[in-house]
Amino acid sequence: MTDFSKNLKNKLLFPFVAPPNGGKGTQTQILSERYHLPTFDMGSTFRAIMKEGKDPELKAELESYMNNGKLVPIKTVVKVFQKGLEALAADHSEAKGFILDGFPRNQEQADALLELCQHWEAELSKAIYLNVSLDIVKARATGRRFCSENARHVYNVNDECLAPKQQKISPDGSIATDQQGRAIGLCDIDQAELIVRTDDEPQTVEKRLAEYQKETNPLIEHLQEKGYLAEINGEQAPEKVTLAIESLIQPILGLSTAS
Numbered sequence: 001m002t003d004f005s006k007n008l009k010n011k012l013l014f015p016f017v018a019p020p021n022g023g024k025g026t027q028t029q030i031l032s033e034r035y036h037l038p039t040f041d042m043g044s045t046f047r048a049i050m051k052e053g054k055d056p057e058l059k060a061e062l063e064s065y066m067n068n069g070k071l072v073p074i075k076t077v078v079k080v081f082q083k084g085l086e087a088l089a090a091d092h093s094e095a096k097g098f099i100l101d102g103f104p105r106n107q108e109q110a111d112a113l114l115e116l117c118q119h120w121e122a123e124l125s126k127a128i129y130l131n132v133s134l135d136i137v138k139a140r141a142t143g144r145r146f147c148s149e150n151a152r153h154v155y156n157v158n159d160e161c162l163a164p165k166q167q168k169i170s171p172d173g174s175i176a177t178d179q180q181g182r183a184i185g186l187c188d189i190d191q192a193e194l195i196v197r198t199d200d201e202p203q204t205v206e207k208r209l210a211e212y213q214k215e216t217n218p219l220i221e222h223l224q225e226k227g228y229l230a231e232i233n234g235e236q237a238p239e240k241v242t243l244a245i246e247s248l249i250q251p252i253l254g255l256s257t258a259s
């Protein structure tokens with residue numbers, strides 16, 4: 001049997017921590033491509049396992065936590081993380097390192113990661129923490145609208161630059177609203193109605209944020225005390241956030257910093 005754990009020897013691991021809708025997905029995607037650092041995304045890995053449905057017991061367990069915005073228990077998380085990252089490393093033996101998106105999310109997981117790094121002889125970078133205030137995160141989440149015809153057409157009614165240009169008009173000439181009384185926008189590209197994803201409904205957003213505060217705030221404090229945290233202002237324009245992360249990771253990757 002192949003020992004996949006060897007594939008992580010001397011690899012750099014870059015954990016990213018941010019509140020939900022803190023811009024982590026956007027940033028990790030840019031950096032992953034630019035520096036050839038494949039991303040291990042915990043949430044997507046869980047969603048893929050559920051979709052595959054090969055392990056009905058695991059699927060049911062994941063569903064029961066994820067549908068409530070709760071963290072999956074540590075044993076399962078660590079097992080899926082170890083197997084998933086080792087497999088990713090086997091597929092990308094040429095990569096200098098990997099981005100970790102969504103792991104660790106609490107102190108217990110951070111300790112498990114440190115242990116795994118010793119086992120793998122991998123090198124752990126400081127966690128890159130995108131600091132975004134909860135008010136902004138909430139506005140980003142609750143303002144998000146998706147085109148009902150093409151989920152890649154994404155808008156945000158709380159951001160002037162990203163708001164749809166047209167609203168649906170009712171037969172009486174007033175602006176049409178959904179059951180919650182929110183104006184229904186129309187897609188700029190194909191004029192299809194815009195919808196709110198269940199994940200972005202205010203109650204779900206509140207639940208996810210409460211869980212984040214409970215689990216991840218102590219993690220951030222813990223990492224800060226240990227000197228394992230690199231904090232970045234995540235409220236800046238996305239390009240500035242990227243630059244700030246780049247000046248942090250370039251020296252670690254042995255690249256001279258761009259100016």
Ligand code: AMP
Nearest residue numbers: 042043065066069070071072102103105
């Ligand atoms: P995300 O795609 O990062 O929003 O994650 C979606 C859901 O997957 C979360 O709400 C959790 O239920 C679960 N999840 C993702 N990452 C972790 C983790 N590190 N520990 C426990 N549960 C997680």
Ligand code: ZN
Nearest residue numbers: 147153187190
């Ligand atoms: Zn559209």
